[in-house]
Amino acid sequence: xxxxxxxxxxxxxxxxxxxxxxxxxxxxxxxxxxxxxxxxxxxxxxxxxxxxxxxxxxxxxxxxxxxxxxxxxxxxxxxxxxxxxxxxxxxxxxxxxxxxxxxxxxxxxxxxxxxxxxxxxxxxxxxxxxxxxxxxxxxxxxxxxxxxxxxxxxxxxxxxxxxxxxxxxxxxxxxxxxxxxxxxxxxxxxxxxxxxxxxxxxxxxxxxxxxxxxxxxxxxxxxxxxxxxxxxxxxxxxxxxxxxxxxxxxxxxxxxxxxxxxxxxxxxxxxxxxxxxxxxxxxxxxxxxx
Amino acid sequence: xxxxxxxxxxxxxxxxxxxxxxxxxxxxxxxxxxxxxxxxxxxxxxxxxxxxxxxxxxxxxxxxxxxxxxxxxxxxxxxxxxxxxxxxxxxxxxxxxxxxxxxxxxxxxxxxxxxxxxxxxxxxxxxxxxxxxxxxxxxxxxxxxxxxxxxxxxxxxxxxxxxxxxxxxxxxxxxxxxxxxxxxxxxxxxxxxxxxxxxxxxxxxxxxxxxxxxxxxxxxxxxxxxxxxxxxxxxxxxxxxxxxxxxxxxxxxxxxxxxxxxxxxxxxxxxxxxxxxxxxxxxxxxxxxxxxxxxxxxxxxxxxxxxxxxxxx
Numbered sequence: 001x002x003x004x005x006x007x008x009x010x011x012x013x014x015x016x017x018x019x020x021x022x023x024x025x026x027x028x029x030x031x032x033x034x035x036x037x038x039x040x041x042x043x044x045x046x047x048x049x050x051x052x053x054x055x056x057x058x059x060x061x062x063x064x065x066x067x068x069x070x071x072x073x074x075x076x077x078x079x080x081x082x083x084x085x086x087x088x089x090x091x092x093x094x095x096x097x098x099x100x101x102x103x104x105x106x107x108x109x110x111x112x113x114x115x116x117x118x119x120x121x122x123x124x125x126x127x128x129x130x131x132x133x134x135x136x137x138x139x140x141x142x143x144x145x146x147x148x149x150x151x152x153x154x155x156x157x158x159x160x161x162x163x164x165x166x167x168x169x170x171x172x173x174x175x176x177x178x179x180x181x182x183x184x185x186x187x188x189x190x191x192x193x194x195x196x197x198x199x200x201x202x203x204x205x206x207x208x209x210x211x212x213x214x215x216x217x218x219x220x221x222x223x224x225x226x227x228x229x230x231x232x233x234x235x236x237x238x239x240x241x242x243x244x245x246x247x248x249x250x251x252x253x254x255x256x257x258x259x260x261x262x263x264x265x266x267x268x269x270x271x272x273x274x275x276x277x278x279x280x281x282x283x284x285x286x287x288x289x290x
Numbered sequence: 291x292x293x294x295x296x297x298x299x300x301x302x303x304x305x306x307x308x309x310x311x312x313x314x315x316x317x318x319x320x321x322x323x324x325x326x327x328x329x330x331x332x333x334x335x336x337x338x339x340x341x342x343x344x345x346x347x348x349x350x351x352x353x354x355x356x357x358x359x360x361x362x363x364x365x366x367x368x369x370x371x372x373x374x375x376x377x378x379x380x381x382x383x384x385x386x387x388x389x390x391x392x393x394x395x396x397x398x399x400x401x402x403x404x405x406x407x408x409x410x411x412x413x414x415x416x417x418x419x420x421x422x423x424x425x426x427x428x429x430x431x432x433x434x435x436x437x438x439x440x441x442x443x444x445x446x447x448x449x450x451x452x453x454x455x456x457x458x459x460x461x462x463x464x465x466x467x468x469x470x471x472x473x474x475x476x477x478x479x480x481x482x483x484x485x486x487x488x489x490x491x492x493x494x495x496x497x498x499x500x501x502x503x504x505x506x507x508x509x510x511x512x513x514x515x516x517x518x519x520x521x522x523x524x525x526x527x528x529x530x531x532x533x534x535x536x537x538x539x540x541x542x543x544x545x546x547x548x549x550x551x552x553x554x555x556x557x558x559x560x561x562x563x564x565x566x567x568x569x570x571x572x573x574x575x576x577x578x579x580x581x582x583x584x585x586x587x588x589x590x591x592x593x594x595x596x597x598x599x600x601x602x603x
Binding site: 036037040041043044045048051052055056115116117119120121122123124125126127 | 340341342362363365366368370372374375376377378379380381385388389390392393394395397437
């Protein structure tokens with residue numbers, strides 16, 4: 001059929017076919033080569049995030065300077081008499097480093113969209129959850145590089161940060177869960193955005209308060225509205241968990257139980273991943289860069 | 291089995307209908323041009339074909355796999371070359387292709403040899419290690435093409451493929467597309483607003499205001515206009531149209547974009563007749579074999595360019 005005139009005849013044929021083929025012009029037979037293995041896809045997309053990160057020198061410098069700067073702040077503050085309270089902020093600062101790096105890493109999804117790379121990924125025969133995981137694992141890895149630098153510096157030099165090796169390993173794992181959760185949150189925010197400016201606006205009205213209104217900053221026993229928010233904030237549980245791992249002893253008095261810290265952080269990560277999977281499955285005109 | 295089947299496709303943005311009931315088939319193995327000016331609907335059709343935008347009405351299938359319900363099956367056989375770049379500028383040419391190959395389930399030695407082969411075929415062999423951001427626009431387009439073909443798709447769709455290419459590079463591109471089509475049997479669909487580009491395709495679908503205005507081979511389309519196209523530039527085209535039609539009923543002169551146009555079997559015989567009748571009123575008279583633009587005018591009553599308000603794309 002090569003002209004419009006043929007359509008009517010063909011339509012009649014198609015209607016007859018419909019009984020056998022529920023999807024009309026499409027056959028219901030299975031098609032070959034539709035299942036692309038997910039693991040290499042996730043690894044490739046995560047590798048790409050890291051490759052891009054290490055090729056932008058200012059990002060790499062920033063990533064290493066920031067934890068060192070914070071560590072200097074802590075170690076010098078400790079030298080001041082009566083400043084031992086500052087160590088309280090060590091786990092919270094670790095969480096902050098992860099929060100900012102993880103979420104900023106997902107800004108790249110806006111760049112991917114605007115620069116057109118994303119549309120190439122979206123037309124590939126890959127499951128959307130594999131794309132989400134690739135992006136999240138990549139972003140979380142970058143966050144963990146920074147968190148690792150900060151953690152090691154603190155462990156080696158700060159007297160009040162004295163985890164057992166097991167505690168340190170648990171802290172790294174918990175940090176990784178938090179990094180996944182927060183990268184997922186960033187993905188969720190960034191997916192439908194078309195400008196990085198918009199992302200920064202969300203950053204200041206939502207993410208910054210999220211950090212402030214957690215046990216990173218406020219004590220667990222705060223009351224009132226602030227206390228309620230602090231209690232409900234999943235970040236509080238991650239910070240508390242890190243305290244359990246890094247500062248055993250007096251510092252953990254009054255914190256939520258350790259198991260609850262893990263449960264909430266894991267649930268937070270799982271929920272964020274599920275939400276990312278859902279949002280990445282929605283299609284819109286914005287997927288197409290014209 | 292047709293490569294693409296579209297039935298009664300419609301798409302609207304708010305109140306504006308971009309595609310209004312489009313039906314067509316693209317046969318497997320042919321090269322097919324979707325020709326239309328900006329705003330004709332072809333730019334809307336591309337995201338539908340490339341599985342990026344959901345169709346709103348009608349049925350669409352690629353090799354009998356439904357575009358919506360069997361999107362992964364469609365994606366597996368589809369190669370897409372977007373008009374906007376889709377390369378990661380910070381990665382090298384080879385890394386971009388390796389990355390792309392893994393998204394299509396390729397890997398290992400097979401993938402590496404395909405990348406080498408593809409780069410060689412497109413004359414990019416010595417650029418493999420260069421970052422994409424250091425390449426010129428023309429070379430980037432070639433990498434885009436390599437990317438679209440790396441996984442050996444059965445259907446290659448290209449959106450305005452010669453955007454940003456000089457005429458020589460455009461010619462190279464089409465020669466390569468023809469090679470791929472003939473050697474590997476790849477079905478090629480390209481949207482274009484460039485008439486000369488469309489002429490290289492086996493068949494052309496001319497789109498106008500969201501509908502199919504014509505669909506045939508370039509030769510048949512041009513033959514369908516018939517005879518020669520005579521265009522007269524004059525100070526008073528409306529007056530001359532009336533005079534011609536009064537003098538020769540059936541001449542079927544019409545005013546198109548400020549000029550007088552008529553199509554006649556034998557243009558060479560008409561020229562002296564017209565000059566004898568309207569001596570002094572004719573500023574310029576041209577006789578030509580019908581072009582695709584003439585086809586477009588004949589089918590739509592509009593000139594190819596300027597047939598839509600700005601920003602309607």
